[in-house]
Amino acid sequence: MIKIKLPDGTILEFEPGVTVKDIASRIAKSLEKNAVGAFFNGELIDVHTPITTDGEIKIITAKDDESLEILRHSAAHVLAKAVKRAFGEDNVKLGIGPATQEGFYYDFDLSEAISEEDLEKIEKEMQKIIENKEPFVREEVTREKAQELFKDDPYKLELLADIPEGEKITIYWLGNDFYDLCRGPHVEHAGMIKAFKLLSVAGAYWRGDSKNKMLQRIYGTAFWKKKELEEYLHRLEEAKKRDHRILGKQLDLFSIYEEAGPGLVFWHPNGAILRQEIENWVEEEHRKRGYQRIYTPHIMKADLWKTSGHYNFYRENMFFVPVVEHDEEERLGNEEVPLTCEEIERANWYAVKPMNCPGHILIYKSKVRSYRDLPVRFFEFGTVYRYEKSGSLHGLLRVRGFTQDDGHIFCRPDQLKEEIQGVLDYVMEMLNTFNLDYVINIGTKPDKYIGSDEAWEHATQALIDALKERGFEYNIVEGDGAFYGPKMDIAVLDAIGRKWDGPTIQVDFNLPERFDLTYVDKDGQKKRPVMVHRAIMGSIERFIGLLIEHYAGLFPVWLAPVQVVIIPVSDKYLEYADEVYERLKKAGVRVQLDDESAKVGYKIRKAETMKIPYMLVVGEKEQQSGTVSVRSKKEGDLGAMDVDAFVSKILKEIKEKSN
The missing domain is CATH 3.30.980.10 (Threonyl-trna Synthetase; Chain A, domain 2)
Structure with a gap:
């Protein structure tokens, strides 16, 4: 006989060769009728697969996601x-x-x-x-x-x-x-x-x-x-x-050019404004939270990535280049004299950075740190490059070159939980700002990893404790951690319920060990800090792709590349339209004046296609009364409004980052 353990702990005995159907029948006739498969010892099997060994079973019906x-x-x-x-x-x-x-x-x-x-x-x-x-x-x-x-x-x-x-x-x-x-x-x-x-x-x-x-x-x-x-x-x-690729073209936000290389993004002026507004907000929020802005090189010696472990664990996703020392007059830029095999063999190999962590670590190591200095919080808009197969590239969502709002915290072990919770608070502030829902997952130790099991257990528990104390629900995803430590991934949900990769928090006891990071504790002894890797948005490119699709291209006013377009009903009112334009521009509003000699209906349709939040139509009545006729992309016709009143309205929306 074989023993089968049910999810509630009950153990049933059967002859070898029993099937899921047979087991379900023993439990309840309704379960026998509705069973479509089962997990047996973690493996998904169908209802007629013979079971010949002891094990645990979870019978699956159509109500189960699996x-x-x-x-x-x-x-x-x-x-x-x-x-x-x-x-x-x-x-x-x-x-x-x-x-x-x-x-x-x-x-x-x-x-x-x-x-x-x-x-x-x-x-x-x-x-x-x-x-x-x-x-x-x-x-x-x-x-x-x-x-x-x-x-x-x-x-x-x-x-x-x-x-x-x-x-x-x-x-x-x-x-x-x-x-x-x-x-x-x-x-x-x-x-x-x-x-x-x-x-x-x-x-x-x-x-x-x-x-x-x-x-x-x-x-x-x-x-x-x-x-x-x-x-x-x-x-x-x-x-x-x-689709952000279609809207990106329609709204003139970005392009990707095959002649420049797949997966490399070129931001047009409109896209650059959108990105700059997001980065300005990110910069301000980091400053509030005690982060120090730093910059690190785009290319570093390959040996550095061997020390970090990326060379062994991430090499297939990295770009490497040989740097050869040579006589500048004879070799530099001389295409007719290619590098010899010997020169390549003695070249210094560099890697274009796929991560920002080693650069932040080197800055931490640049001087002796006291326990009073900790936590040290570094932040940069770090542009990284990772090799992705051309078939997997997808607009802004999967690229080869992207920028992270990347940060690293170096702290004492007793500060770890508080630092994780501080990052969590920042993440929630970001999600609320952009009106986004989320799901939290904890990724545990993968098959290939560095460091001790004890360090992994400590790091994983720190993430879980931080969530529990804040009352957050979370899922455990076995084996989904980074090679150097467990991670908390916050999957972002857009307006139609799709999940996107978003913020991440990773606890790392291993890189501080590999790079021999220390601080001087109050007893005068050198101690090892804990490192927290974190990104609030993750990839700026992917996050903007998410926002384009989340908002369907109709951005909140504070993000919109063009916030207002002024539409004169005919050339006779251009002078007044220009006066309104200058008043808005002086107030700091991103405004355009549509002075094209075309019908008003055409101009309105053009502005709607570009998803500009506000249209101000001006004609004889508006000119005489010193008002504007306000049309909102979201709310429709708002009627006549004093110019100063409209300026106050839109500046309030921008300041409050209304969605």
Whole structure:
């Protein structure tokens, strides 16, 4: 007999080979009916996988979030079978088809291009499979049988070769005429897929490597209920309207030029104003909180990154350059005399910084620190560079060069909790300023890490204690810490509920050890400080991308690149319009005068397209009364208003940072 432990601690005994269905039946008939899978000893399995050893089980129903992975993985197999039916069994080679956080996809190799119009045809084939309730059946096979089954499918053979000797090899049948190399799990039959939608087609290199063949990837999503699918599709439509790449072009905020390099952002004047306003606020808030502004170089010797551990743990994401000492007259700028192998071998290797931490550490080490000096809080707008595969780059959200509002706190161990809470207070101030919701996650020790287990435990507990004392809810994400310490990540929620990477707080006992950081304690002995890595917004680029989508391009007045546009109804009122323009400009308002010889309606539509918060229309009536006709992008027509009254109104909004 084997022993199965339930979540409430109850232990049940079964014959080896028992399934999730059997266990659910013992607990309750309703659970047997609703079970779609289970976690057994932490591994996700389906309801018919035989269990042969003792272990802990958590049975999953459609009410559990984890059930969506099973549903969507199953939908991916239905998609694969439907594509084979639609384009011909022998014309399609299958790549991979996993579930994702938002849905699923499958990669296909076929000579015929799949178009957006083909998705409806494929959906109809999927619907036939679903209506027939074709069953998913798991089968363990030998390596030899698997090689025979997939002898005509090079991608499956490659995946098969990656499975270690001795590990189980499983295939899943869908009906009696389709099978796929797969660990599972899947639902019992295709009829359980009640609500699905194919979304788009894109190119994807096999296994994400640009050296491999480009396959065709079909994206889709699936939910247990049609209402949930409809809500998701509505959010997608909202997301399209808010796409920061489209709005960035429409509002003339930024560009990324292939000739300059992928993932490198160029800020246009409008975008520079937006960024400067955010940075001014960040600068002021840091000063209030006792931070000292510093600057560090963009490039530093590779040996420094070996000391920090980045060279060993982060090397594949770093840019390295050789710096060769040579006779300036003979070699500098001489393209006809390339560097020799010998020169490259004796070059001093430098790294373009992917992080700011080592630079801050060196400044801390620049003089002897007393316990009275601590905490020391350094801050910089540090521009860093990290290698990302070109296929993963995405507007402002995933780039190769970006700026962090990066800070590091060096403190005594007894100050640690208070410093973490101080950063938390700052984070909450930031979230409130931009009207953002959040979710807090604690990332614990990853598989590859530096430092002692004791230091990791101490650092992790400090983060948890700081949250508990402030009454914050949080989730533990096992293995998600940085290689040098645990981290608190605050995921930011935008206006339509999407999660974005945001603030982070990381406790580090290890880099102070590696760099031999010390302070002189009150007993005259040298002690080791604790280091807190923290960023309030994280990447400024990504944060602005978030704000563009959160506000759908209609920024609060204090952030708007152009806060007011003055629109004269005809050229006769240009002189008065210019007078109003000068009064607003003198008050510090970012204002434009639209003196184009065009109809008022056209000018208004142009201002609305640029999402300018206020339009001041002036004509004969306004000129005679010394007023302006105010139109708000958010509130509509506000009627006539004295110029000074409008100036007071908008300056109040700017000062209060109204959303």
